[in-house]
Amino acid sequence: METETAAGSTPVIEASTGIEKSRHKSPVLLLLRVHVLQSWRRLSAIREQSKLLSGAIMGFMACYLIFSYWLFAKGLGFIEAFPGLGPLLTERLMFLLFAFLFALLLLSNLVIHYTNLFRNRETQFLVPLPIDNNSIFRWKFIESTALASWAFLFLIAPLLAAYGVKSDASLSFYPFVIALIALFIALPAALGGFCAINLARYMDRRAFQMIAVGLAAAGLLSAFFWLKPEAISEDSLETRVLAVLDRLLHKTKFSQFPFLPSYWLASGAQLWIEGAFMSAGFFLMTLLSYSLFFGAIAFTQLGNYFYDAFSASLSRESVFGQWSWFRQWKAKERARKFEYHPSWVERLARLVPGLRPDTRAVVMKDMLMFWRDTAQWGQTLMLFGLLGVYIINLRHFSRQLSNPFWVHLVSYLNLLACSLNLATLTTRFVYPQFSLEGKRIWMVGMAPMGIVKVARVKYWLACSVSLAVTIGLTALSCYMLQLPWQRTLFFISAITIMTFSLNGLAVGLGLLYPNFKEDNPSKIVSGFGGTFCLILSFLYIVGSVACLAYGAPRSGSVSVGESVMRGMLSWGSFAGMSFLIGYLPMRIGFRKLPNMEI
Template identity: 30%
Template sequence: MSLALDQAAVFRRLRARLFRNGLSVLMETGRVKLYSMAATSVIVALLVFGLSAFGFLELSKNNLPMKGFIVGGLFDLLFFTLGVMLLMSTGIILYASLFASPESRFLLTTPARADRIFATKFIDAVSFSSWGFVVMGLPILVAYGVTAGVPLAFYPLLPLFLLGYVLLPGAASALACLLFMRYMPRNRRQVLTVAGTVAVVALGVWLYRVSAASKAAVTTNNRDALEGFIGQFSLARNPITPSHWMTNGLLAAARGDSAREILIPLALIWSNGLFAFLLAAFAARRLYRTAFDRTTGSGGRKKVYRGNVLDRVMEWLVFYLDKPTRILVVKDFRTFRRDPSQWAILLLFAGLMLLGVRNFRQFSQAELDGIDKYIVSLVNLAGVSVLLCAGLSRFIFPLISLEGRKFWILGLMPISRRQILVGKFAFAATGSVAIGLTLVVGSELLLGLSPVGVLVHALTILTIAVGLSGLNVGLGAYMPNFRETDPSKIVVGFSGTVNMITGLLFVVVVVALMAVPMHAAAVLRHFNKLQSRDFPWWVYAGLPIGLTLGVVATVLPLRAGTASIQRVEF
């Protein structure tokens, strides 16, 4: 048997062993995490299904053909957007697993081939990044099938199209990651600055054109304007793009066309995806070890770390702290901004939310009814709150655990452990409050919500941001894991699962107490056709309760975490 076959068999056995061990450990000690993940996925899928079915029914009520140009354009845009998200997320995960993982460093010291290591990490990255794609994409397509009355053969074809589609953007991002790490000049800042400037200018021009077309589509409310808006996304409708292959194949299956019309797009998706993977594996065989050596050896020259503008801004934002604590806050911020695997994911989240805010502007230009504005604003508030919960759980909760065995170094500083936790809380609260208030208040102003509604939502997101910061820092110190160096494993562990569930419950309760009563009053006022714009007293009754809950969620975990970390010996 050849060496290649031996290595393939070894890696297959390793993957099977890791899967069995992980499943057994999960069933023995992590059933709560398993059930919570499954329940969350089901809830998200049902919500996406309901919203998608409502949208397709609205298209049907307006006598738009469910298997024609407009739906095809929407599918092109959907798959193109999901493909770009897969491209970015897979590239970020691959960078972290190929060039910043201790496991990859160990595997490169073994006789394992570089392309075999790459294939193993590629499968993990694609599986992880495509989970959200399946949870989001499958309910949309099922809702389309239910509302459009497609043949039964449409449904078994959905997994084949979706699984084939994730290969191409994943392989493309892997190839780009390898080429970038191998051939990018060592002084990457200038190159990235120029590339980023060009990308921002091009994006601005495109957004201006899309804004003009979307304004016409929303305000005129006719078919030609809507087709003109969809035409702005001509790249997604190009016959050579995989998103268009997906649309052609699925619409052919929905219409009940011949097998040839269905299988040719499916074959294009799978064949090009597999070819792109082989091309990336070939590049990994030639470039991976060299790129890894180049990355790890780039610190040969002495680096002089000077002050950064962003660091000074962060220090100014926490001016109310003493000097040693401000230094620790800047240290955490500097560690965060130097790790692309962290800030790139946050940048992706921020981009998605900014895209949503841009869409809200089009709603406001369409002069929505008051009830519609309140519904859209509540969805926006809930979305930002959940994103804050996920982001803080991913980035803030592992901070104490990641100090690990190096925690004793902090003990040499003229600062107490309590001040360390206060600094991490200030770092988390400052960032989350800035992001949350900007997204929520900005979108409410674009919607034209009443001043009372803007104030209530601002208080709600402020309470959620500060409370989640206290929960993540406090529980991270109360239940640390100093044996683990991978933040993703800390997050998905038992303590991370408890923190995530607690944070979600906190978000649900605070939104229900502080924001939902106002929206319920708006709905009642709309259906009862009341002219008064004043809200009843019970709308404001939950505000002090929610604020009190936010204080409790901040103070109690921080006190428990401080007491716990004081007892730890390093």
């Protein structure tokens, strides 16, 4: 409808239609239109900002789809090949997978509904407008469901395609399964929205908190005892395979509880493949009726509850406000005069010999910023925590890991996983550090120590913190795999060099491609420099691990001389790559820094 005036400067609404009126369009449709337009412009902006970024995103997406399809197809083929048990195992795996995905989807919906309804500026903008509470909730419900579910769809698309192809499903399977999934995602969305509203409304109530903590503890304990590894003897694996399998499968029986929506989805998909169309249709109808029922409740009844919860969430001083111990503590805090007590980090920093006060001030500032930014330490903890849990659980693979080939392979894969995690964090958090400092140039950059030293301090701090984690995890991995000390030293040396290189790359490219306009680190990372850093880190890691694996000691046919040559060649190329990736960009960046106009 918008055209430009003859002057070409201002847009106007076309007067030719004359009678066009807004006639109270549905607010949900208006909001949908606004957000579609916004999303389209965001997508276009990515393409315009950095071709490398859009190319990398498309490339990674395509690779993910192809690789995961191949992996799922291989996995399903492997399971199907179990004599006499293949179909049973495949069936149980599908039930299990969808049951866990349902739980994840529910959690994802709860978190996203909560943040989108109660911690969102758009909601605060919409509430004082003449839009009824139901319409606001409807829009936020649609938006939250889309945000919470897209990753789920992306995750299961290659799995279902592989399942369909492996089971020789007819073409009708694919639209049928799409319909099943479309109905399926509405249920965790409605439940997640309902739980988010109740969480926001009642989270400061003591009874609510106690019940929530009790339920979480009970859930964790039952999962711990129910899912703990089974000890199986060598003898029982050879003589009592069926009994062992039955025992293991019994523990997964919960995924076939008939009132679980994941059961309806998995059953519907499997029955359609088997040609039992009526039974598959029954599960589709079951999903449809439940989705309509709960969807209708969410769309028509939750608006006013949402508003009550919204007002309550803005009116809360603290979630512990109803506990007398908390109120007493707060009252004491208010009455107490301010006294500065150095934190344990600061006391620790004071112990480091030779650390100048200005350097210590920058280190302390960065450490406190990291600690107080939940996103930073949360993501670090999640990435390395998951890796840690995996490494600790290696002890349960005692049978497989008695084979030197697997020990060897797993030790290199652990090195790969650890360095990939590190690369994610260096790109996400170390790369934007300098750009963010540019915003605070009035304080840090004007200080007598100078911006070059600030950048150096950042590099050494990032290296020290990352080394503490990467060396710890690598040592743990070697210990769990019971590697000899020479191999442990080998892996620790490798991860140390990689840590210095990856941090050097992130700092170097951060200096070379600064962005002083943005306050948001994720936006800084999404530019050309950030994408380039991620891609180079990835290539460096894959190249390094391949080089190191090439020089790994082999038993049998290789002579000592050849083994030494291979070792020298692999470490030589690894060192060369590390120099190129870790040192050069940093060197160029530091040279450019004194003349940089911030």
